[in-house]
Amino acid sequence: MMANSPYSRITGTGSYLPANRLTNQALADQLAARDVETSDEWIAARTGIRARHFAAPEERTSDLAVHAARRAIEAAGIDPQSIDLIIVATSTPDFVFPSTACIVQNKLGITNGGAALDVQAVCSGFIYALATADSFIRSGLHRNALVIGAEAFSRILDFNDRTTCVLFGDGAGAVVLSGSDEPGILASALHADGSHADILCVPGNVNAGVVAGNAFLRMDGQAVFKLAVNVLGKVALEVLEKAGLSAESVDWLIPHQANIRIMQSTCRKLGLPAEKMVVTVDEHGNTSAASVPLALDVAVRDGRVQPGQLVLVEGVGGGFTWGASLLRM
Template sequence: MSALRSVVVGTGSSLPERAVTNAMLAERVETSDEWIVQRTGIRQRFLAGEHETTSVLGTRAAQAALDAAGLGPEAIDLVICATSTPDHTFPATATQIQAALGITQGAAFDLQAVCAGFVFAVSTADKFLTTGAAKRALVIGAETFSRILDWEDRTTCVLFGDGAGAIVLEAREDGERGVLSASLRSDGRHREKLYVDGGPGSTGTTGHLRMEGKEVFRFAVGQVTDVIVDAFEKAGLSADDLDWFVPHQANRRIIEASADKLGIAREKIVLTVDQHGNTSAASIPLALDVAARDGRIRPGDLVMIEAIGGGFSWGAALIRW
């Protein structure tokens, strides 16, 4: 009997109805399309409407992933939602998605590692599946970051968007496909570089996102490649073996600089930051769904996912599709 592997059997995504271009933002804050594109690569983002909550977007993405997998709610016994913008302080957004989908068995919980949340969630689900604690997991990244932005701060409000993505992972005795390795790290000493200045246990308010952009850029390019190298070493593979690099979609310059540093060819990068902006924990599953549905990512391909989020928290995982 071969060991259990967590195999991707379906992907899905959901975006709010309203797309907002850089030119539209320039009517609201002092900025320009040229300034945003040059520094970030972002051309538009989607912003959630009043009734498009994190759980609503997450439910749509999860349903699309279930449909792609050809599965119903009775097949899922684990739901993990990576989010920093839950509908409520409690209960967990994952439980709201679970109920909306008609899933009545198993566990559902949220995971908070900001932009690295989806990588952390995949690694967590993998532990449940490969130990036999669950058979099939919905792993979701869903965010409505527009709710926590300071719309007077042009250095941050132009960067982020809303959306959700999801994958279905299934425990299989598969010697080739599935999650091959993961590497996770956190260092809470960097809190002041990227954080939200509020919370129920401190200010009793939601707060707004605050970021030292240059410091985040420097750390993202200079430090977080350690988890990528570690994930490759754990799997006995290298950048030469990689088919697709699907990083957190925060900034095109960060993505390309990281790939160059690791020797990953730019034609292997899946880029969606231009269309979605930075959707935090949703960015990787959104990009995975785009690339899977347009035929770029195919069964047997070696895919690397990687992200850094506030905290700092960062991680990488290798998946044989």
């Protein structure tokens, strides 16, 4: 067993978006060919989304993850072979098995035999993965973790359903989390309530070589909205209380980028000015487990998020799952 590090800290961030950027108008034009009516105004007014990116037919979730991972590793300035834990949060894995994390490990050429696993908590996946990696590092089992959120949600969208197909996009975000003598992950809180599984799900599985059930995403939008607004405010306050800090001390709020109205509600509940919230949903859409690390990397690279600042990240997704972490950058 390695020597214990009392804390873990983010040392590098990275992200990747597929080349195919699809505006609301371009998507509306494509849907019109299916006799599905929507418009840029309809989508933007309800969600805040203006565009999203879709993976090319030959791109897999692992490919998106690898691009983001390489950028995070470069930013951290470490040897990839020193990464002894890879966690990929995804609801759209390359295969039933092996895990996407194992595929990413191979594509990155990491041959040290470190652990690799997937986490499935849908849009909360990155928060779950980050808290898991933090626990592993603080236990002394691992020293450097690569934590990735990556999704190809375009593969599970029903393009005859305008209430869902306009919401989601593809992409990946990654962080390198390393053992540290200085606290980086100050507090985390994870929750789930499986009694709400049916309000956001893909109710299908592989049985006898074919899909049994429905392989497309299904969502009760009003139920999801109501639950998300309720739990996100509560879990944000929970992690602040765990860390012994107040909302006023938060420099940046990075919520799951699902819907601008949900995000604004959380910001108001915390009493934070809108200028302290990182927003990428307009350009990325809802990228599920990728949305928080994508937004974090954007804000790090454009200079908004600075070393030493306090960042609150949170997510909510199917399961029903939700969680938050408080980060010292």
